[in-house]
Amino acid sequence: MKLIATDMDGTLLNENNEISPENIQAILKAQQLGIEVVIATGRSYEAASKPLQKAGLSCPIICVNGSLIYLQNGEIIRSIPLERESCKKIELACTSEHSYFEIFTSAGGYSINRDHFIHVLVNMMKSHYPNVGTDEIKERIQQRFQDEKIQTIDDFDQLFNNDNIDVYKFLAFSLEDESLQRIREQLTNEHDLTITSSGHLNLEFNHRDANKGVALAFYTDRLGIELKDVMALGDNLNDYSMLEVAGYSVAMENADPVIKNLCDFTTKTNSNDGVAFAIEKALKGGFPKKVS
Structure with a gap:
């Protein structure tokens, strides 16, 4: 070894x-x-x-x-960043299912207003740490936003159309597996994408070579x-x-x-x-x- x-x-x-x-x-x-x-x-x-x-x-x-x-x-x-056109297609698929998602770029992480989606993130974290209490999980989520430098943004085109910013990953969350499956199905034929997951409540999107x-x-x-x-x-x-x-x-x-x-x-x-x-x-x- x-x-x-x-x-x-x-x-x-x-x-x-x-x-x-x-x-x-x-x-x-x-x-x-x-x-x-x-x-x-x-x-x-x-x-x-x-x-x-x-x-x-x-x-x-x-x-x-x-x-x-x-x-x-x-x-x-x-x-290995995502293609600009792929970013727009992922955004459209996620918003069509009203899914909360985060975008990780060379300029940090971005999301829409996340307050309405804290409960989704709490449930996701509980799947990783079932023995940790809800209050502590909420604290960890807030710390995660700080660690990942998640900023809020109203228009993702500001990122996609900026040649000085590379987009590397989308991370989408949902409490409904069916919703995530529909997002996946919308993007299945996008050959420039790799679609995977780090938990049963999320999907992750990267370039196919990433x-x-x-x-x-x-x-x-x-x-x-x-x-x-x-x-x-x-x-x-x-x-x-x-x-x-x-x-x-x-x-x-x-x-x-x-x-x-x-x-x-x-x-x-x-x-x-x-x-x-x-x-x-x-x-x-x-x-x-x-x-x-």
């Missing part, structure tokens, strides 16, 4: 949105042994950096689902590392492409059933230091291959 790629939410981060001491020590141990550790997340660079800095960790970051790759020094080595698997392959090729020597860890559908290409794929115990079925191994939950458990197991000789 020469490289470890790990998702953040539902994987590396626990129910307190932090990297546990056990996970920190396991990552540091791997790094000391010369193993590259890479973060691969749907978050923006700023929101991904904050828990790493708090934990005293320094890692390259594949962010916004593979749209951007940052080296440890903050240098961007890959940038997914964690393609980004991971780009990064490992840059280092001269073969994918067979990579261990990837994740919990949800936006991790699928990364887990599919990695030589060693690890699902969290709290992962979506589709992810568990895909992966070679299942580790402990994100609340029980599952990343550390997987790393330690790998360092001691690895996992037996799953019998299909």
Whole structure:
């Protein structure tokens, strides 16, 4: 094993949105042994950096689902924005279903007035952290808006028509699965898009070449590392492409059933230091291959 790629939410981060001491020590141990550790997340660079800095960790970051790759020094080595026409089609599909959505750009995150959609976000967060109270979840949502630098805007064309701003991701929320399915169906034939999800109440839209698997392959090729020597860890559908290409794929115990079925191994939950458990197991000789 020469490289470890790990998702953040539902994987590396626990129910307190932090990297546990056990996970920190396991990552540091791997790094000391010369193993590259890479973060691969749907978050923006700023929101991904904050828990790493708090934990005293320094890692390259594949962010916004593979749209951007940052080296440890903050240098961007890959940038794959959405096409302008695709942005307008995604906006139309989301607004047709009255779905709340956020847009992640080179100038920060944007949304319409979010006050009416707090209850949607509360329910989404409860699916990730079922043991956390509603008041605390609301506090975390407000903190998330700050971490992701979500600004409000009345006219998204201000972004789409600005040549100085790149749009990387749309994140749409709904309490109704049927609504999300109708949005997906409207955009199914848009071949420039990758449509995935980081939870059962959302959809994520990126450029077709912007997914964690393609980004991971780009990064490992840059280092001269073969994918067979990579261990990837994740919990949800936006991790699928990364887990599919990695030589060693690890699902969290709290992962979506589709992810568990895909992966070679299942580790402990994100609340029980599952990343550390997987790393330690790998360092001691690895996992037996799953019998299909």
